[in-house]
Amino acid sequence: MRILGVDPGFANFGWCIARYDGKELVVTGCGVIRTEKDKRKVLAPVDNVERMRRIGDELEQVMLEVSPISNLVERRISIICAESMSHVPHASSAAKLSLAWGVLAEASRVVQVPILQRSPQEIKKAVTGSKKASKAQMKDTLCKQFPSLSEPLGAVVGSLQEHPVDALGAIVACLKDPAIQMGLRGRE
């Protein structure tokens, strides 16, 4: 089963792909989709649409594993696990975050894959045992537990690593979800 974990954001959209057979979880890739505000004098709605398009295009590439030889889609994801939208303190930040969620929601509809959501606290608890774990604790715990994370995470700029880490955390927090368990049974 191929699972996509996401930490949705408008400027930094973290993702992580993992393979899961019911026993072992192996990270096969992770990264951050980045968009920046256009520094030229561009109307905000126009800029937002362009940034959404960039997130959508890159997310599509992440979701479909394309064979470098045949150029055909080899494997699709089975499920999306997401860090749910927390209560963002500023309306403008909430609006930007909602744009990223809209792109994700449409992507999940297109590939007909459900989104499982877990709150940041649930994710921290599932990974470290504590709802109040720091970002460093999350990263250390996941790197120890999943050695396959280290290589793809090493390709991500240090200050952005928290996003794929949270995306993997979302996967870990969802592993016992009936949707994943049923998906595994369906493959037996």
Place this chain on the structure above:
Amino acid sequence: MDDEGIELGIAHEGVLWVKSDLPVRTIYTDEDGADYDVTHIRLRYEVIEAAKALVHEQRHGDETSVAATEWKLAKAVDALEATEGRE
């Protein structure tokens, strides 16, 4: 679904945040004790829906339908951003 018939927060399938026509600016307190303003959450949901519709139209629609959904999205974002300071 809480006592007032407001369903919000984490939906395990899809992205549904508020399913209700119930009172505006109702404060809902979740199990962690955080307060959520239902109006604010509803406005966020509307932005998510408008963004989702725009991505769809960009792939399947024509110039007119894309322009219409872009306009709806801009209005939804404006409505949410107008609550700045009142969240």
